[in-house]
Amino acid sequence: MADIVTGQDEPVQPKAGLREVLVSLRQPKVAIAMVFGIATGMPPVMVGVTLGYWMREEGVALTAIGFMGWVGIFIATKFLWAPFVDWIRLPIIGKRLGHRRSWMLLGQIFVTVGILGMAFTGPSAGLAVFAGFAMLTSFAAATQDIAVDAWRIESALDEEQDLMASAYILGLRSGYFFGNVPILAASGIIGWQAAYAFASLGGLAGLSALLLAREPQKPRDFAPLTGIGSVGSALIRPLKVFWQDHGTGLFIFLPLVALFFLPDSLIVPMVGPLYIDLGFSTGEIAGMRTVIGFPATLGGVVAAGLIGMRLGTLTAMAIGVTLAGLSNLGFCMLALSGGSKLVWAAVTVVEGFSGGLAMAAIVAWASRLTNPIATAAQFALLSSLMSFLGGFLGGFAGLGVVALQGVTGSSMGGFAAYFSLSPFAIIPPLILIWMVRQRMKRMENAALP
Template sequence: MPSSPDPASRNWLDAISVYRHPRVVGMLFLGFSAGLPLLLVGGTFTAWLRDLGVELAAIGFLSWVGMAHSIKIFWAPVVDRLALPGLTRLFGRRRSWMLAAQAVIGLSLAGIAMTDPRETLWLVAVFAILAAFGSATQDIAIDAYRIEAVSRDRQGAMAASYVFGYRIALLAAGAGALHIASSGGWSLAYGAMAALMAVGVVTTLIVREPEVEVDASTRQLEQRVVDYLDRTAHRGWRRDLTAWFIGAVICPFADFVQRFGLSALAILLFIGTFRIADIFMGVMANPFYLDIGFSKAQIANVAAAFGLAMTLTGAAIGGLLVARFGIMRILIFSAFLAPITNLTFSWLATLGPELYGLVIAIMADNISGGIAISVFIAYLSSLTNTAYTATQYALFSSIMTLPGQFLAGFTGVLVERIDWMWFFVSSALIGIPAIMLAFVLARIANPDHIARPGRQVAPSQA
């Protein structure tokens, strides 16, 4: 992999130019493709079912299809190592899986469009499950492509571009689908969304497959697998299955521990705590707005629409700051931002339903959140070995959300025992461990000073 320029040697014009890179531009459209299916098997899906009179119990059970994104670590090794017959030879390891997943999503959405859940709810459920697993698989492949396609100094811009496209897709699959459904019916809405998957297909066909080589330490690790298999009594399919399992599942974890040693535990703890303050607070955001007296229209206009614009702004700023100053300094900066901006909601709780207060709180929270998303995706990308990109990144992204989602389940109980102001103070305090771990990692495992395994060839080509 070519070495990245020292961030200190860049000026602001050099940093801004990162957004003109062809693969950074392409990531905008791949981010759109990744974000489009999420609501179509989530919020928009449940709205459609309820609108057609499907029972709430059935809708609740069908919401489980979204869990595919939380368990994708279990088949990420397959995406990392299994060649798809015909497709991999034509398009390469990453693009073949992206195309296959996009085809599954598009066909599943088209199937939903042509099926009436009032008559064959089980078939709608099958299509929704296929779309959800296709979406999670596409995420695995796109994450791996994003990491392998460019050098580390462009990872922040790739993340920002991805987030921008992803959020635009959420608008299309949410508000866009609802508007189409209100005028032309749900079948037309889902048919239109299925057609929009062509954005991802066309982009995948245009971009070039990243060319990576395995570094010497990774070859030594995998040689141990070969040596073990030479000594084992297993033969035939048992030997092949053992070889695949060790190479696809065991080696990615062994590689991570081998590269970082005892620091690996600190890194995993940091990944699990970095976004915990945001996730913990976010679950109660809308109930908070309603409780203190904001109208639904104010929440939609400021928290949703204006908030989206601020998140995209923050993501773009984050990508620019990473390109200018490197990952670690901005990671520490954003670790401070999340708890501090949570305190603006404590201030809003004492202020009451003043619109200017909501605007200030949303601006602070969403800009800081956008910066954090960009730098954290870049940080997670820097930890991967390009020999095991999909598996390692899927592990990191799962750890990133699970602790926050678990603790968020207790937020309602906490709010009932303390008032809103102290709830947001507690959500700020819960972010302190991430700040402490960020300083520790800056000393022992700074990604700006550690070369990522694997070498990329011709990263400038689109």
């Protein structure tokens, strides 16, 4: 089988499915990778998805909810400060905990502060203050994520990358679940502010994993940044290493990473408002995501391993992005059905399965693009590209829905029209996946004697 990045021949390695991951949890670092996934998965969902439900119930306009999605811009631009997370040792805690773990701790502390700030203020205290705490949560979560990704990649041998990626994605998708479903369920009983306050306890998962984790044994140069030149060098160095490793292949790889999640990102800010406007209670939403959505997501993670083993990671990526487009059409049908529970259940299955499949496939693929001398900075760049364009365009989702509601003359007609147009976003990533395949074939043919 040819390597998905270089096209060179490599031994066929079985990809990790759920069974392999669960068995491997007896390895401490694999179990810790999953717990780190839970800790890093909760905050982005709490500020990027769950917040939309809260704000809509408070009567906030769709346009404001859409723009609020931009608080996640820090997650999409974390590559800008990732080089400093790579090469700056924090004082005191850096010596006691090690480089990667000290940055994780710093990020976790401010994530907790940000979530508690949102809990104690709420949208009613003023959107500016509320958005400020959401931005703090987003920035701190992005910093924590930089360190966790670097720890995961540096702690695994090359043949363990699929296993660690699958364990991490299981944890990450679990974090997405805990950052959404329990909060929705609790909000109907104790209110949104108390629900967010209790959700801040999710940081205990990250702290426990941090204490149990071992610092990767990678030699590092912590030369101080003494001027503008050294800062510029810190920012440029990961790009130089990328170019040395992959050359012109980056003109395909980077656009693929940037466009891969576009079908999902365009609709995420409007899914919560759609549910609320259809009259679904937070308890019903939590129940649907628990009983149907979460198992479907785990099934997608398993499928990514199985498809990758038999057909290749690129095939798993293509299937994942195609199913994402189909789930968007499902939301269109849900809006037109007036809230059919049968349609809702079907959409939830496809959405969860495609999300788990796509995420597991691209994380394993992108992890192989990095170089050990700039792990944090390079993977931060890749994961930032995954969310930046979609996150930016998703901020206009509210405007799009409102405009289409004016055109169609109905609230649900506007939602349906918007969701029916979004599947066209699968075309660019599918074309780029095909281009990567063609590049692999050319390199394989060139290598033949």
